[in-house]
Amino acid sequence: MNLFRWVVMGLTVVGACALGAVPAGAQAEIALTIENNRFQPEEIRVKANSPFVLVITNKDKAPEEFESHDLRIEKVIPAGKTIRVKVNGLKPGTYGFEGEYHAKTAKGRIVAE
Numbered sequence: 415m416n417l418f419r420w421v422v423m424g425l426t427v428v429g430a431c432a433l434g435a436v437p438a439g440a441q442a443e444i445a446l447t448i449e450n451n452r453f454q455p456e457e458i459r460v461k462a463n464s465p466f467v468l469v470i471t472n473k474d475k476a477p478e479e480f481e482s483h484d485l486r487i488e489k490v491i492p493a494g495k496t497i498r499v500k501v502n503g504l505k506p507g508t509y510g511f512e513g514e515y516h517a518k519t520a521k522g523r524i525v526a527e
Contacts, residue, residue: 416502423507441465442461444467444468445471446468446480448473451509451513451520452516455516456523457522458522462505463504464492466500469496470491470498471523472493473494476493478513480499482512483510483524507525508524509524510523
């Protein structure tokens with residue numbers, strides 16, 4: 415393949431990413447923040463049967479645990495840190511999660527549609 419074709423292909427990929435397109439095979443990333451012992455957003459909507467990555471940022475000064483019995487996930491997020499959690503495609507439904515260290519306030523759900 416000549417240089418011109420490589421440049422055109424590269425610009426096409428860059429342009430698609432700039433417009434928010436997700437290349438085939440790529441997984442959507444969904445931001446989730448912990449602040450003041452609460453998750454934001456409290457509800458996340460995803461496409462059913464499509465894998466995604468939760469990018470969880472803890473803005474609090476203490477660690478928090480992202481725990482979901484429904485998803486069988488337990489991850490501690492240190493204070494001031496960000497982690498990435500890969501989630502396989504979910505069947506349609508609602509999946510709860512909470513911050514185990516502040517379970518009364520840190521609650522949320524993922525809705526797969």
